Each structure stands twice: as C-alpha cells, then as structure tokens.
Amino acid sequence: MPDPLFQPLFEATDAVAWAPTDVVRDRARLRTRRSRVAAVAATAVTVCLIVGGVAATRQPRANPVTPPPATSTPPPATSAPPPATSAPPPPTSAPVPAPTVITDAMFLQPEDVGPGYQGAPDDDSSGDWTFDFTTSALGCPPPGLFTAPTARRDWRLRRDTPGSEDFVTQYVAAFSPGDAARYLDEIRARVAACRAPERGGSIAIRAERFAGEDSLLIEADFGGGSMTKLVLVRQGDLFTEFFGRPERDRAEAEALGRKAALRLR
Amino acid sequence: MAEDEGFEDFYHGTRQRVVTFLYALSGDLVDAQDAAQEAYVRAWQRWSTISHYDDPEAWVRKVGYRICLNRWRKARNRILAYQRHGVVSIVEPPGEDTVTLVAALRALPVAERLAITLHHLLDLPVIDVAAQTGVPVNTVKTQLVRGRRTLADLLGREPSGEYEHA
Numbered sequence: 001m002p003d004p005l006f007q008p009l010f011e012a013t014d015a016v017a018w019a020p021t022d023v024v025r026d027r028a029r030l031r032t033r034r035s036r037v038a039a040v041a042a043t044a045v046t047v048c049l050i051v052g053g054v055a056a057t058r059q060p061r062a063n064p065v066t067p068p069p070a071t072s073t074p075p076p077a078t079s080a081p082p083p084a085t086s087a088p089p090p091p092t093s094a095p096v097p098a099p100t101v102i103t104d105a106m107f108l109q110p111e112d113v114g115p116g117y118q119g120a121p122d123d124d125s126s127g128d129w130t131f132d133f134t135t136s137a138l139g140c141p142p143p144g145l146f147t148a149p150t151a152r153r154d155w156r157l158r159r160d161t162p163g164s165e166d167f168v169t170q171y172v173a174a175f176s177p178g179d180a181a182r183y184l185d186e187i188r189a190r191v192a193a194c195r196a197p198e199r200g201g202s203i204a205i206r207a208e209r210f211a212g213e214d215s216l217l218i219e220a221d222f223g224g225g226s227m228t229k230l231v232l233v234r235q236g237d238l239f240t241e242f243f244g245r246p247e248r249d250r251a252e253a254e255a256l257g258r259k260a261a262l263r264l265r
Numbered sequence: 266m267a268e269d270e271g272f273e274d275f276y277h278g279t280r281q282r283v284v285t286f287l288y289a290l291s292g293d294l295v296d297a298q299d300a301a302q303e304a305y306v307r308a309w310q311r312w313s314t315i316s317h318y319d320d321p322e323a324w325v326r327k328v329g330y331r332i333c334l335n336r337w338r339k340a341r342n343r344i345l346a347y348q349r350h351g352v353v354s355i356v357e358p359p360g361e362d363t364v365t366l367v368a369a370l371r372a373l374p375v376a377e378r379l380a381i382t383l384h385h386l387l388d389l390p391v392i393d394v395a396a397q398t399g400v401p402v403n404t405v406k407t408q409l410v411r412g413r414r415t416l417a418d419l420l421g422r423e424p425s426g427e428y429e430h431a
Contacts, residue, residue, distance in 0.1 A: 005416075008362040013294070013297075024305050
C-alpha cells in the first residue's frame with residue numbers, strides 16, 4: 001500500500017478525465033502514420049541532396065554555393081545546377097512526379113492573416129486539432145483504409161496577444177496524382193457517416209468549394225461551448241488544413257481558405 | 266488476436282498510479298495528465314514490445330517523467346489543450362493537504378523527490394528504485410533519508426517505515 005502521507009495525491013487524481021482507449025489508439029495511429037510520412041519525406045530530401053551533391057562535385061560553380069533553404073525546396077529549374085555532361089537528359093515524356101517536399105511558401109504567410117504574426121515550422125506538432133483527431137475525439141466511426149499523403153509539414157503563425165491565444169496552425173500535405181481529391185472525398189464521407197458521434201457533440205460541413213479546386217469548411221461541436229472550425233483546401237495534388245484562435249466567422253474562415261489556396265499554386 | 270491485446274486493461278489499471286506519480290514529481294496536475302496521456306499513446310505505438318516487459322508500467326512512468334521534464338513541451342501542451350477544448354476545468358481544485366504536500370515535494374531536489382515518490386508513493390522496493398533510477402542502492406537510501414527529513418520539517422510528519430521493502 002502507498003504511504004498514507006500520499007493519499008491526498010491519489011484522491012486528487014481520482015477525478016482525472018482520461019481519454020477513452022479508442023482515442024489513445026487513434027492518436028497513436030496518427031502519430032505512427034505521420035512518422036512514416038516524415039520518414040518518406042526525409043528520404044526524398046536526402047536523395048535530392050545526394051543527387052544535388054554529386055552534380056555539384058562534377059560541375060564547377062561560378063557562384064558561391066548557397067545552402068538549401070530550410071524548407072528543403074527542390075531548386076527551381078532556372079537555378080538548378082547544370083547536369084553532368086555524361087548524364088543523359090531526362091526524358092521529356094516522363095510523368096510529372098508527385099510533389100514530395102513542402103516548402104515554406106506553401107503555407108499561409110503573416111500578411112495573409114494580419115499584422116504582427118510570425119510564422120515558423122511546427123515540427124513537433126502532435127496534430128491534436130486536425131480533422132482526423134477531431135473525428136476521433138468525437139467518436140466518429142473510424143475511417144478504415146484511407147488515402148495517405150506522400151509528404152506533410154506543419155506550420156504555425158502566432159501573434160503575441162496578452163491574455164488570449166492568437167494563432168493559425170496549419171499543415172500542408174502532398175499526395176500522389178489524384179489522391180488529394182480522393183482524400184477530400186473520403187473526408188466528406190466520414191463527416192456524413194458521423195451523424196451521431198458516440199461521445200456526443202456534432203460535426204458538419206458548413207461550406208464547400210469556396211477556395212482552390214475544392215475545399216470544405218467543417219464545424220465540430222465538442223459540447224460545453226467548445227467549437228472548432230477546420231478549413232480544408234485542395235489545389236491540384238496539394239492539400240492543406242488549418243484552424244486558429246480566436247475563432248473566425250465563416251466568411252473570414254473562407255477568405256483565409258482562398259489565401260491558403262493561392263499559396264499552394 | 267488483437268494488435269493491442271491487453272492494452273486496454275493495462276491503460277485502465279495503471280493510469281492513476283502513473284498520473285499520481287507524475288503529479289508528485291511535477292507539482293502540476295494538468296501537466297501530469299498531459300504527460301501521462303502522451304506516454305500511453307507512445308506505449309500503444311510500441312505495445313507489441315512493451316507488453317512483454319516485466320513491468321510495462323515502469324516504461325510508461327519513465328516516458329511520462331521525461332515528458333514532464335520538458336518544460337517547453339508542457340507549455341505547449343497547455344496551449345494544445347486550450348485549442349482542443351477551450352477553457353475546461355478538468356478537476357476540482359486540490360485540497361489544502363494536497364497543495365501542502367505538493368509544495369513540500371517540490372522543495373526536494375529532483376533525485377530525492379524521485380526516490381521518495383517511487384518508494385513511498387508507488388511502494389517500490391529500494392532495490393527497484395535503484396534499478397529504475399540508475400543509482401546505487403545506498404545512494405537511494407541516502408536520498409530517502411534526506412527526503413523524509415525535509416518532508417518532516419515541512420509537513421510536521423514524514424512517510425512511515427524504514428525501507429520496508431529493501
């Protein structure tokens with residue numbers, strides 16, 4: 001038996017509200033999935049850097065070498081190092097590969113959101129705000145098989161506002177050709193299948209196709225006045241999702257969705 | 266066989282001990298709860314391995330403890346909790362005894378606090394405390410003596426017993 005001296009601590013933790021086991025599982029699966037995506041992206045970046053490094057050692061440079069940007073963006077065609085003379089040119093008929101690298105420029109920028117914001121990668125995001133997490137927290141039916149991205153990055157815009165939270169948190173994901181559209185349709189189906197979440201609350205699509213090639217404005221109500229708006233936008237095979245505090249009204253959320261779509265072009 | 270067979274029972278059966286341990290160490294119940302919850306998520310990810318350990322709870326405890334030590338993460342989790350649920354009162358405010366005890370524990374050096382909580386709160390034998398903290402048994406005994414003395418000064422009483430399980 002624990003020492004009686006510590007009994008008050010056990011009494012204090014008696015009322016702790018624990019996440020149901022299903023939510024623990026869902027969060028763990030989400031983390032696992034994201035770790036795999038990150039590993040794939042890291043491999044792709046490594047390959048790019050190695051290939052770039054080989055090319056660089058073969059070709060003398062007239063200009064100083066600039067380090068790759070923090071975003072690991074593949075260099076645009078105009079600034080790419082010339083290929084080694086012994087290497088055959090790439091076939092022009094090759095299919096366009098799916099994007100595997102997410103750049104800083106693909107995210108909402110401070111000027112999109114308002115004065116005083118600063119943006120930074122959110123590499124340690126636990127994703128506890130996303131559509132995936134929200135549906136899991138509400139107890140919506142699990143998705144089963146779902147379309148997965150080839151790369152994903154998280155980003156956060158924040159403004160110091162005393163006494164309140166003031167931020168937009170966002171991720172951008174790249175999919176194989178056609179998969180982003182498929183993923184958004186899966187989200188529609190998952191919302192439709194969640195008419196009566198197990199743990200109460202509600203989730204609904206409030207607006208569609210207001211930004212990019214396709215988009216959704218989703219509202220989730222956790223009960224007790226806790227509401228979340230999620231904006232999801234697809235542009236080609238890129239997909240982004242964001243939410244922020246303080247809560248924006250629907251018109252503002254849609255307007256921000258349009259800005260997010262422009263950043264994906 | 267389910268991929269996580271036994272996890273649910275483990276989660277239900279150990280979580281209060283884990284969160285109480287983390288609360289005693291961190292002095293902050295919200296932080297302790299966040300850390301414990303996160304530790305169980307990580308445990309689920311590795312359940313096929315952890316479930317074969319002699320003491321899976323020790324693994325969760327250690328992971329939770331590491332999370333608690335990361336103050337940056339603690340601050341961030343608070344923000345995430347706010348994002349997810351708005352301002353929600355998770356538990357009733359602690360009683361006076363709890364506040365006093367937590368304050369007294371926080372007055373202890375981390376190593377003594379760890380030894381005291383593992384031995385007196387979780388009832389682990391000294392030899393297990395030594396194994397889990399990676400310090401010699403005699404050092405653990407010294408930490409327990411010093412920690413108890415400090416708690417006695419601050420609380421007017423101290424944990425009972427003299428290495429009951431040593």
